[in-house]
Amino acid sequence: MKSLGSFRRKFAPWNDPEAKPYISFENVTKKFGDFTAVDDLSLTIYNREFFALLGASGCGKSTLLRMLAGFEEPTSGRILLDGQDLRGIPPYKRPVNMMFQSYALFPHMTVEGNIAFGLRQDGMPKNEIEARVAEMLKLVKLEQFAKRKPHQLSGGQRQRVALARCVAKRPKVLLLDEPLGALDKKLREETQFELMDLQMKLGLTFVVVTHDQEEAMTMADRIAVMDKGKVKQVATPAEVYEAPNSKFVADFIGNVNMFEGTVSTVVPGKVDINVPADKITIRTDATRDCSAGQPVGFAIRPEKIRLSRKEPADTSINAAHGELYDIAYFGDMTVFHVRLESGRIIKAASLNAVRTVDNPLGYDDMVWVNFDTDAGILLTA
Amino acid sequence: MNTTWSRFNIVSLVIGFAFLYLPIVLLVVFSFNESRLVTVWAGFSTKWYVSLFNNKSFIDAAWVTIRVGLISATVATILGTLGALALTRYTRFRGRMLFSAMIYAPLVMPEVITGLSLLLLFVAIGFDRGIWTVTLAHITFTMCFVAVVVQSRLVTFDRSLEEAAMDLGATPVTTFFKVTLPVILPAVVSGWMLAFTLSLDDLVISSFTSGPGATTLPMRIYSQVRLGVTPEINAACTILIAIVAVGVVIASVANKRREVQKARDEQAAARH
Amino acid sequence: MQKLIASVVSRLVISVPYLWMLIFFLIPFIIVFKISLSQVTMAIPPYTPTIDIWAGWQGFINSISQFSWDNYVFLGSDPLYVKAYISSVIIAGISTFLTLLVGYPIAYGMARAPATVRSTLLMLVILPFWTSFLIRVYAWIGILKPEGLLNQFLIWANVIDTPLNILNTNTAVLIGIVYSYLPFLVLPIYSTLEKMDYSLVEAAEDLGCPPITAFWKITFPLSLPGVVAGCFLVFIPAVGEFVIPDLLGGSETLMIGKTLWNEFSANRDWPLSSAVAVVLLALLVVPIVLFQRSEAKAQESEK
Structure with a gap:
């Protein structure tokens, strides 16, 4: 690595x-x-x-x-x-x-x-x-x-x-x-x-x-x-x-969204993780060795998550739909809490790089959560 | 914390302090009485003080008392400080229970028992009774008071001060003399003062352990009192009260001023 | 080498005061106990057998065989001593209670006084404690005498027309004990009350407690450790008190400290006075142990 x-x-x-x-x-x-x-x-x-x-x-x-x-x-x-x-x-x-x-x-x-x-x-x-x-x-x-x-x-x-x-x-x-x-x-x-x-x-x-x-x-x-x-x-x-090496470290340092699932398929360079609790499939870079059927964790930081009203092109991987539940405004950035259909809360942060945004996200908006395959960390420990 | 006076508190304090001080005030007033009677005022006079200073037995007793007090308070302070260190620093050694029992028991032990037992010890080992036996007895019971006073300071002592000293290269012995002792010094000093006054005041233990030629002032006063109340005793008591009162007042005023200064410094420092 | 020095130092710190207390506090008690088993004689020292430490083991055995429990049997059979013990405990108990009645309001008033005057009040309570015990007891003689200041005042105020006889009664002894031991009770109660968080009382009042109820339900229970410590500090020494009953009490006043002194100095019966001391100590062991427990607990909680 x-x-x-x-x-x-x-x-x-x-x-x-x-x-x-x-x-x-x-x-x-x-x-x-x-x-x-x-x-x-x-x-x-x-x-x-x-x-x-x-x-x-x-x-x-x-x-x-x-x-x-x-x-x-x-x-x-x-x-x-x-x-x-x-x-x-x-x-x-x-x-x-x-x-x-x-x-x-x-x-x-x-x-x-x-x-x-x-x-x-x-x-x-x-x-x-x-x-x-x-x-x-x-x-x-x-x-x-x-x-x-x-x-x-x-x-x-x-x-x-x-x-x-x-x-x-x-x-x-x-x-x-x-x-x-x-x-x-x-x-x-x-x-x-x-x-x-x-x-x-x-x-x-x-x-x-x-x-x-x-x-x-x-x-x-x-x-x-x-x-x-x-x-x-x-x-x-x-x-x-x-690049935390364990769930403990990922959780201890900073804010993180943690998912628990099992490896469904391993393709060269990529791993698919099935998260049954939230009915989503996560595809991530294979930074660690793992095999199909193995229970693994997946951690992703709030600032690596994108929110949009528009449905992403591919909703089968790294995507989930939910309602905007809480908005915490910190000035330099804003943290959104999105409640998925499973009831799970996902934290997403966005930098307030411009002073005003047209039609900003508001409470109760229905939004899509998605992220890239290199945004999160695969954790086997 | 509420800081207002309630009527009940004022009344209880006034009555309480009147009860504490009235007898002493009356005793002092009647030491200046012209008459031989201590209960009927017959005009102001200092003649009882004059006769007191001409009374050789009183003067001799005063010297014995002061010598015993100075020596016993000093030795008791050293031993008591060591005892306090042993109790707070060494939490496990053989016989620690017995040791702490021996430190606390004399605080409440009836003086007749302590006095009698020390006397019997001196008789058993054939130690002639006199000023030295009184001094040894006083060291024994006052060192426990010193130990308790110093111990209560050591309990709140920040041990990281000692660790810092050792970390900076001071050996344990240097650390004790340069850091621990200076920091607990106020407690050691008040321990000494307490030991000195206790020794000055003691009647019962002195009576048991003293021998010919070693009459202390309280013993002298006591034998006079048994013969009857005289203004001369009032005068002697007044002098003792004055000495102690002046000492305590000076000590506490100095202490208070130091505290006020410290509080002011801290306020000033916080503003930086 | 350094370690060696450190261990020698720590041993000295413990052993010097330890040995001192062993020699001058514990061993004397053993001697008292031993002499209480001896017989009085007209000699110096006035008891027999005497253990001659130079007589070796055989001498020791010889003197052991002469020990007897006669003194204790005598103490139990003579109603004078039994009465003296009982009356000492009763007088100490009543005077402890009276001291609490007088002392608690003072401690409470001090703890609730404005912070600026609190340290002055504290000094005023301690000051009499620094002045001689004997002087403070002596001061009361002039006040309580039949022709003393109290009677003069009461006659002047037309409360009474014949002088009250207070001096040389048990009442005078009670007054003397309350007066002399008052600071011992006020100080521990004051220190617990002063440390107490007053917002607890405010919370109780906020929740609907009238002030008097708040005092009995909140303040008083929280001040109990101080009350207990203070009561022990008065009760234990008062049981063995000698100076106060001797100067203020009369012929009716039976207190064991005085009895011990009389046996010792007037009758020169050392074995019997030793037995009196042993029984007195046995009587006080329970309160002394309880007192030490409560002190140790208070220290633990301070840490």
Whole structure:
């Protein structure tokens, strides 16, 4: 399958068989009593990568991060950083630094004191500490707040202090636990880009944990989608969105219409799927091997679906008739809910590219739903 | 939250505080009484204070009390803080149930029992009773109060602060002294103050465990009271009340100002 | 190496206070129990047998064989002690109830006061607690005496014409306990009421509950943890109270703390006073355990 990944930049060491992994989790399992937080997980992350661990709460992503930081030891398996096995190395000796979800700024120290804390632990000479702190303050644009205490800062400023504090030690890897979780929506969008710029500028490896898929999609080079302690898919944001490898990933990322059916015929390059529940036949590109009679899933994103009042030329495949049931107007786009005769609701989105449309679709209109053979994804898992 | 006064609340607060404060106010007023009687006002005088300061037994007792208080409060604060750490940080160790029982029991244990049992311990091991036995006894019962005060702060302590310190390269011991201790310091300080006042006030445990030459001020006052009520005792009580009241008022005013300042800072920060 | 240091440190953190409490709290109780099985003698220390730790195992066995339950038999057969125990529990029970009657409205008034004055009110409740217990009890002597301030006031106000005899009665003891222990009850109730979400009461009133009913159906049940903790904090120490019955009570006042002190200091009967202490402790074990349970539960819910 062709990679859709390298569209953001030419950075793609995961496609290079020669590239050496920087961080590797090898069959890592972590149990808390009877509960398995991380289940026989293997994963590699490359130098200078912006890597996101994405999943719902309790999927094990934070545990993975805390094992890398050294706050938890794996029950079995090993973690390598730059070729070194991390087992038994306490957190204060690991060349990684973490930005905490709560920021964990020391309330009794000033901004300067917080940033200098890690440097002092390393026994760096005083003048060097001062220089480094000044540099960090400049980097996060907080020069005039050096003498303030954390409670005298706004949420966004605290976030930047936390960032400066963990970057100050020039760690090999920066771990970020829900770095934007405590910020409001507008600030979050701004900060996403700041974080990306910072990562490029410093040339560090970032591992970020988030439950927010938009955040992961915007910032990360690659995303690991996690569920119940396992990695479901590791891929670039575009791949995860356009070519999910399982129903779970397709459903988890973005909006999707999911159909369950069985393969009726396989012609070269194409597969026909019979969906008895909705009385439709779907023809799609054969992106995965399958044989007649096999139960499969089919996922299609709302924006890949066309709506029209006019009946399409061929109504036997990739077409269904229904009534317009709900219309949600978002400004930049509109989402339509079409109720098929089977009662099934299909979501279709269209971009509002022009300001006014003659005779726009309205409630209770009868419409045709159709899509191309390359619009959706065939799912066998 | 409603923030208006209802008539019922005002009446219950006024009566309640009158009940709490009237006896103390009367005691203070009559310490300035000219007459030997503490119940009939005969004009203003400070002569009882003068006679108090000339009473060597009172002055000696005051010194004993202060020495015992300072030493026992300091040791109790260290031990109590360790105890609080053990209770909150180490959730499973052998005998934890017994340990927490031993920390909580002295809070409500009748003082006669604690006093008697400590006395019998000192007799059994042949420890001569005196200022040191009183100090050991005071450490024992006040450290439990310190442990409870510090523990309630540790329960709400954000553990990620410690993790952040270790992540930045601080060893567990450095982390404790540079992050944990400074953050819980207000609770440790109020634990010390509580221990000091409890030691200053204690009568029953001191009476059991002290020996010749180690009479504390409450013991001294008590033996005087049993002989009869005199304005001199009122004067001694007034001085003690004044010391404690001034200390508590200063501490809480400082605390309040800090909180107001913090609230203002936070408001200002939110506007950025 | 680092791991080793960490484990040594954690062991120290636990063991230092642990050992201290073992030596100065638990072992003394064992000694009290042991001495309660001994006989009084005119010696120093005034009891026999004494366990000589240097006498070895045989010495230990010898002294064990001399132990007797005589003191307990005596306690059970002498109505003075039985009465003292019963009357202590009754006085503590009544005074706990009275303290609750006085304290609850104060706590309620504080919790519903404007937020700006709440911390000042809190300080005003705590302040008497920081001043000496003895002083606070002493202050009442001058008030309750036959020629004291209360009687002077009542005669002046023409309520009575002969002075009331309050000092040296059980009434005076009750007043003293209520007064001295009031902050112990007000504080826990205040902290539960202050944390309570007032919109619950508003919701109840919105659903048709008159304010008085809303109080009994919503506010009071939610404040129960504080009420229970406060009542234990008053009841348990009050049962063994010594200073208040000694200074304010009279000959009719029988309280076990005072009896223990008298046996110990006036009669110098250490074995008997130890037996009195053991029985008192046995009496208080149930409330103490209940108190610890409720404290542990409160801590769990705070986490």
